[in-house]
Amino acid sequence: MRIHLVNPNTTASMTEKAAAAARAVAAPATQILARTSTMGPASIEGFYDDALALPGLMEAIAAAEGEGVDAHIIACFDDTGLDAARALAHAPVVGIGEAAFHLASLVGHSFGVVTTLRRSVPVIEANLARYGLAARCAKVRASEVAVLELEDPASDARARISAEIGRAVAQDHADAIVLGCAGMADLARALGAEHGVPVVDGVAAAVGLAEALVRAGLRTGKSGPYAAPRAKPYAGLLAGFSPR
Amino acid sequence: MRIHLVNPNTTASMTEKAAAAARAVAAPATQILARTSTMGPASIEGFYDDALALPGLMEAIAAAEGEGVDAHIIACFDDTGLDAARALAHAPVVGIGEAAFHLASLVGHSFGVVTTLRRSVPVIEANLARYGLAARCAKVRASEVAVLELEDPASDARARISAEIGRAVAQDHADAIVLGCAGMADLARALGAEHGVPVVDGVAAAVGLAEALVRAGLRTGKSGPYAAPRAKPYAGLLAGFSPR
Amino acid sequence: MRIHLVNPNTTASMTEKAAAAARAVAAPATQILARTSTMGPASIEGFYDDALALPGLMEAIAAAEGEGVDAHIIACFDDTGLDAARALAHAPVVGIGEAAFHLASLVGHSFGVVTTLRRSVPVIEANLARYGLAARCAKVRASEVAVLELEDPASDARARISAEIGRAVAQDHADAIVLGCAGMADLARALGAEHGVPVVDGVAAAVGLAEALVRAGLRTGKSGPYAAPRAKPYAGLLAGFSPR
Amino acid sequence: MRIHLVNPNTTASMTEKAAAAARAVAAPATQILARTSTMGPASIEGFYDDALALPGLMEAIAAAEGEGVDAHIIACFDDTGLDAARALAHAPVVGIGEAAFHLASLVGHSFGVVTTLRRSVPVIEANLARYGLAARCAKVRASEVAVLELEDPASDARARISAEIGRAVAQDHADAIVLGCAGMADLARALGAEHGVPVVDGVAAAVGLAEALVRAGLRTGKSGPYAAPRAKPYAGLLAGFSPR
Amino acid sequence: MRIHLVNPNTTASMTEKAAAAARAVAAPATQILARTSTMGPASIEGFYDDALALPGLMEAIAAAEGEGVDAHIIACFDDTGLDAARALAHAPVVGIGEAAFHLASLVGHSFGVVTTLRRSVPVIEANLARYGLAARCAKVRASEVAVLELEDPASDARARISAEIGRAVAQDHADAIVLGCAGMADLARALGAEHGVPVVDGVAAAVGLAEALVRAGLRTGKSGPYAAPRAKPYAGLLAGFSPR
Amino acid sequence: MRIHLVNPNTTASMTEKAAAAARAVAAPATQILARTSTMGPASIEGFYDDALALPGLMEAIAAAEGEGVDAHIIACFDDTGLDAARALAHAPVVGIGEAAFHLASLVGHSFGVVTTLRRSVPVIEANLARYGLAARCAKVRASEVAVLELEDPASDARARISAEIGRAVAQDHADAIVLGCAGMADLARALGAEHGVPVVDGVAAAVGLAEALVRAGLRTGKSGPYAAPRAKPYAGLLAGFSPR
Structure with missing residues (x-):
């Protein structure tokens, strides 16, 4: 099982600490793929940081989806972007x-x-x-x-x-x-x-829950608000995020 | 009184319709400054569009703050980015x-x-x-x-x-x-x-509430979660959004 | 725009203070018509005072309706009689x-x-x-x-x-x-x-909200519990309050 | 035990029906004293009737208190004036x-x-x-x-x-x-x-609860919002309701 | 009227105290039949005691039903077994x-x-x-x-x-x-x-409520979750509790 | 890791089905110890069955604790006896x-x-x-x-x-x-x-959650209502359940 753990802030040392905590509790066959956001705030403390962390998080989720991971963990206690990640991903998503x-x-x-x-x-x-x-x-x-x-x-x-x-x-x-x-x-x-x-x-809790979802064969339901984003043009700096 | 009305999607015809609705109910002395987001989705339908509309919205709020407006209106019924806008702005913010x-x-x-x-x-x-x-x-x-x-x-x-x-x-x-x-x-x-x-x-409701706040001399309280963002580095594509 | 501000207690100095606060924030074209209740308690402190303030309040609302005001403000923080006033009035009613x-x-x-x-x-x-x-x-x-x-x-x-x-x-x-x-x-x-x-x-808040309702063309909905009182006989001291 | 049952509307036939229902379930030693309001609406249907029924109800409660009853029952399903009656009365009050x-x-x-x-x-x-x-x-x-x-x-x-x-x-x-x-x-x-x-x-339920309160020696607590009304002047038509 | 008061713990002195409290407030014609559980904990302090008190309570309820009582009172402040007792009994059940x-x-x-x-x-x-x-x-x-x-x-x-x-x-x-x-x-x-x-x-409160229910002719509704237990085999130590 | 799965009713075929479902999702190193209650109802349908299933469940939990399991699963959808099991057990308990x-x-x-x-x-x-x-x-x-x-x-x-x-x-x-x-x-x-x-x-969900708790080193908190039962005498048929 491959679990993608994404740190939605840009501080790599926090990603490493979270990845270590994840690996410490993961089942032997579980692989933790850790990724640090490439854009936005160095830490998330309040509503504004939270808002600007979202594009980097979406980029990371999309990249990991392309690599065929089994689940995603968002390693920020605010559960930044959880709903948007669930809409974007096919694999289940768990916030810490x-x-x-x-x-x-x-x-x-x-x-x-x-x-x-x-x-x-x-x-x-x-x-x-x-x-x-x-x-x-x-x-x-x-x-x-x-x-x-x-x-x-x-x-x-x-x-x-x-x-x-x-x-x-x-x-x-x-x-x-x-x-x-x-x-x-x-x-x-x-x-x-x-x-x-x-x-x-x-982090430990999210690893356990992600493993539980994958073993039980459960993915995000797509018949409601977590349906895939509708295809539409995106403009300007964020044009690259446009859903196909 | 100058009220900034921002459409957080990039469709200018919707901005115009909202601005017309705003002007139709505003008091004679109220000026409506309408602005369309320069980046992100053409319409906001669901969690993913909502997430990617936030940088454009923050850019617009910051620009209008620089122009010294008395209040902001976010012209999307989802109240996209309302909390982040309140943290960023000094003037009060109302979601439609x-x-x-x-x-x-x-x-x-x-x-x-x-x-x-x-x-x-x-x-x-x-x-x-x-x-x-x-x-x-x-x-x-x-x-x-x-x-x-x-x-x-x-x-x-x-x-x-x-x-x-x-x-x-x-x-x-x-x-x-x-x-x-x-x-x-x-x-x-x-x-x-x-x-x-x-x-x-x-839109009409938000104009009335924004006027009411301004006339009563009320601005967003900054002693709690709407405190101004802490200064910190932002990276990558979004480096320009870093709070000073 | 003409806004009726009614003080449901009988202390005229409180009416004057509230009217002054209302005029201080009202838009230039808004006229504040202040009225003191003619019957009941000198101040409203608790459930009993509240109950006995209602007839005077209803009398005032009815009188102002006869004068064709655009909105009513009930200037008691308990929002005494708010539901009954909404049922009685055609113009919108706001409690402070x-x-x-x-x-x-x-x-x-x-x-x-x-x-x-x-x-x-x-x-x-x-x-x-x-x-x-x-x-x-x-x-x-x-x-x-x-x-x-x-x-x-x-x-x-x-x-x-x-x-x-x-x-x-x-x-x-x-x-x-x-x-x-x-x-x-x-x-x-x-x-x-x-x-x-x-x-x-x-008081300032209520003036802003009343102006907002009037500018947006909104009046109390009459299809539910705020329907006009059914015509029926009233007896005794209160016979004069009978709905026609 | 003497229980005062007050009909807060002015229709005597409803009082009689309620009194009969009360007597049908009361314990042998319980006496039901039924009273019809002397002022206000003939039936209570909505917020306005409710507001105008309060003075008549208060008058009835005060009269029964003077007669030394053990409990009051307000025989209107809306529990009209329940809080005010609790503040006014020493005996416990139950709404039907x-x-x-x-x-x-x-x-x-x-x-x-x-x-x-x-x-x-x-x-x-x-x-x-x-x-x-x-x-x-x-x-x-x-x-x-x-x-x-x-x-x-x-x-x-x-x-x-x-x-x-x-x-x-x-x-x-x-x-x-x-x-x-x-x-x-x-x-x-x-x-x-x-x-x-x-x-x-x-009505039957209220008789049972009133009997239960009296037998258990329980009266309304007066240390909070049900404290007796503060003495103060009342004006106009309702001057007679002024708390001493 | 005969009211069954059951103490679901096995301490007879507590049963006596509760029975005395019940008799002190009961109407003259009300008879209090007090019973102490024959099995389980000597006092109920927490979830485990509560669980093990249930068979003794059910035995007592069944016995009193056989004697044709008009109502049951469960004399433990946790209202131990209240729902199960309501399902088992025909007479109404009140927890203290x-x-x-x-x-x-x-x-x-x-x-x-x-x-x-x-x-x-x-x-x-x-x-x-x-x-x-x-x-x-x-x-x-x-x-x-x-x-x-x-x-x-x-x-x-x-x-x-x-x-x-x-x-x-x-x-x-x-x-x-x-x-x-x-x-x-x-x-x-x-x-x-x-x-x-x-x-x-x-205890006093429960006696009053039980009397109120009986006088009003009210028994537990059996069309929902308080329907009588379905007949089925029970095994082992508890075989005797099987619903017929 | 050894997980105790207890069926609180006495129907062994249901235990087997639940155990199979558990084993189908458990991690390779997880052992499922399945146990059927020895006393009480053949199925749990409503409050009475639920009450009489508790002693058998407690007996099973105590037996498995003696065998040193890492977690317990209660395999009844009503989560029968969950709180009592948490008070009794040292290992964590999960209801399905x-x-x-x-x-x-x-x-x-x-x-x-x-x-x-x-x-x-x-x-x-x-x-x-x-x-x-x-x-x-x-x-x-x-x-x-x-x-x-x-x-x-x-x-x-x-x-x-x-x-x-x-x-x-x-x-x-x-x-x-x-x-x-x-x-x-x-x-x-x-x-x-x-x-x-x-x-x-x-069942599958509970296995995943039990594994997650054990891997994260989490057991039931004993500083509140899940404290171990206080030592006290139990009487009659249930004397054997007395906490030491």
Whole structure:
């Protein structure tokens, strides 16, 4: 099985970290094909970055489709471009945010989310509402760790995230924790052991869900809003994205 | 007062129709500056078109901000890029979809929406849920009229839309109707008279709301997720979109 | 355009303050006809006052309809009698509470409400739920300022309201504020400047929405629950209110 | 135990029918004191009638409080004035609409409501939402029987109501039925036997709930929005309603 | 009228306390038949106890049906086995949890629940959601008093429960309180007097609701999911439970 | 990896069919340990069967825990006893109903469920609400095929299920289908091909999710309501189930 993992921002070190997390949990026969977006923002923090990450993501999905992958994983916790990717691809698509929420729902009665900056909280809350899982989430908490700080070994990012997990368990009564950024993928197991609570990393979760979909022979339904884009002209800088 | 109306698709005839609808209801002192996107899809029908319309929309918003407009209107019923535009702009931003839903809530106890293709229905339903107004909407109905058919005077588009309005009133007990496409802006008054029910066009609604915001001195709050984008490098084809 | 603004309580100084706030934002050609209720409570604080304010409100709406106004504004933040007024009137009707919630939804991702007494909080929460906008509201806060204290220049009402706005921004992460009483109409701009957050006054909001409805040619839909009252006898003290 | 049953419309024959239904189910020691409103509409059909029924209702509640009753029942299915009555009274207050919904929730998994005119449906739906019981209700159906037709033995009202019950069971899968008008109180048992499904009359339900509250020593909580009205002047026609 | 009150745990002292609470509020002609489960857990604290309490509860319901009772009350605040009991019985069934929530909805605008251990909170919250009454509940609070401590006169259980009621009123603005355990039935009146707020005991509430159902001639609807169990073989230890 | 699949009814042929479906999708290194309940109902159709299936299920979970399995799958679409199993087990537990809903959410925008008898519909709807996924489900449809008919090759069960899938796609606009019974596990792939829509079998879905949880190192959180049962005496027929 070949799974395409795409990082929709342009920071290659984050792609590598996510790919490593994916390979650590993948079944022996699963191959992880990792790709970094070639255009747009270096990290996705808020609505504007999110909007400008979409063309690079679509380009990556189209390229991987051409290579005949079995599934796609979007390795950004905001699930950037998930619906558009499902419309474009034939293979199933899993976002790491939704993946984490779904698995957390299976090991916790009420899960907490610990993410990076406060400005990401409403994006995550909106996704939870859209997926239907808002009622399963006790609270979305911000650690005020910026995405690129996670790439800096000298920062105190881990300590701040751990403190926020402690508050989620003690104050919000969360009995499972979701780490709300692809850049936190390497912290999940250690933080879980430290707090005695299941800690879900979205990358690992998405690999498991993608494998589950492929083994069960399930692909995105095309009879509704995920139908292939209608052929039409695209203009200007983006003319190359026109659906045939 | 100067209001920037941006059509996020690249079809100039739709921009002209929307601009005419805007000017027809604007206050005497209000100036409508209409702009057509320079890149991306010729019409927005589904998630993929929506994703690729965002860079052109952001470019237009940034250009109008540079000209010092008082408010922006996004003239696509899907409210494409609304959150990103609010983060980017200093002036307030109104989407024609949300505008129509808000005004319909003031004249109807339960409004119906009549849109173009079935594949747009889930997008509109998701927007209604996101805005909190889903419970105010009786049903979103598709007329199966494609967006560009609305530009063709020989089509039977108007008759099919009228028939769907009739069903919304009789079967769904809607007591107000929202027309679910910018390209239907010229039909609202006549259809309202025909059916004896208020029929809301989003362009007219958005002009009224933009004027209301400006007169009340209200701009987008910047203390939460609509904070200005953080400065960071953007790569590749989209390097020019990098926030300073 | 002639807009009827009715204060459903009997305190004329509140009517004057609301009329001034309305005139400050109305378009040049808009005329504000202000009217104070002739019967019932001097201020509306809770369910009982609300119930007894309705006949006076209906009398005022009927009188203004006779004068051929283009729209009605109910200048009580509880939106007292809104549904009944819509049934009675041919012209559209806007409540200042709903108006403020709708405009706040356009400039904030999540708005807070700062009102007078704690006992008003459940009324406002119920209205938010009824309008569908509860999910857009972070929290309704009481300043414990009584309505008539707002008419007393010597009170510390403004300071207490300002403190509560500070808590709404810092603790509830509200990025827009709604002032929850018609008597606060004169405070909105200054408090907005002080806190760096959009502060919405319902009176100004309602004027903008009423103008928007009239310019767009929209009136209340009469095919559903806002149908005109059925002719029937009324008895006793209220015999004069009988629908013809 | 003395229970005050007030009909908030002015039609005495409906009061008598409701009082008879109440006495038929009351415990032997329970005394039903029935009272007809002295002012306002002859029947309550829609928002305007509802608004003008409130003063007469408040007058009746106050009179009965003076007589020292143990509980009040508001015998209109719209639960007209329920919140205001709770604020005014010391004794507990039960609306026949809410009473029917609560009991139907105990005998059915999903109940249906069959009411009079279509225009009443949104009122009932709003009440269900407000009480939290909307999810327990399969559908609110209108029989298009006007309230006063129920007082006319020659009408085919009973047959139309029965047909609508049949549709609620067959099409909506309701396993309990609520009759949505005080004037239907005499039909419940026979229609239940006819359809083999529990049919709940609000008057009978309210008597049982009022008795339950009194026996359990429960009165309306006064620490929140049901606090007694604040003393303040009332003006004009309604000056007599001023809270002391 | 004969009402069967079944304690689904095996602790007879709790049955006696609940029976006493029931008899204290029952109408003179009502007979309370109390029964303790003969199998399963000594107290029900969490999902596992709940699951193993069901056979004993079903045995008790079947036995009482054989004796021709008019109604059943399940005297466990978790409403253990409520749906299964409704399917099995011909007489109506009332759970003390749901009974308390329904009556609290009639005397409070927003009620609080004070229960035993924190682990019971999610069970109660799930029930509130299932019944539709979650929005009526301000908060479910745990006093951290274990069920069997309530049977020990030397414990400080009452003081801890009282303190939690104080917090529910002051912090959550609850204007009615539900005691969340059958073992607290003897405390309701005194705590209500102490705090000046209605305090609802589920046992008393259930007796009132059962009497109300019986007097109104209402039994569980059998046309939906409460249909009698289909005849089929049961195996092993539970073979005796097979529906005929 | 060793996954315990337990059929909570006592029909061994259904266990075998589910085990075959599980093995067909499991990763090469995954071992499926299938077990049939030794006590209770031969099939689970409604609340009473569900209640009496719980002891047998708990016995099976405890036995498999003793054998050191890595995960448990409950092979009944009602997710019978899921919460109790999570409290009892150390290994993670997945219900086939929830598994199907979660995977269907990843391949469809709005999924439909096709189950056996109408009486199962409310059980499934309640589960969807409890999991938070109700808004993702277009409709739960009954094929009126009884569970044990699925074991009879001569029945027309498959045709009736297929017809219902057709209606879910055409009328409810479902773009993914969930088969609502473990006994339908062998039909998913063929029905998916026939209708051109993803058809999710809960057994296959549960295997994928269990593998995903185990690979990601995730077990049920024990800090909340899934804490191990408290030690206490159990009486009578069920004394053997007492938690140590």
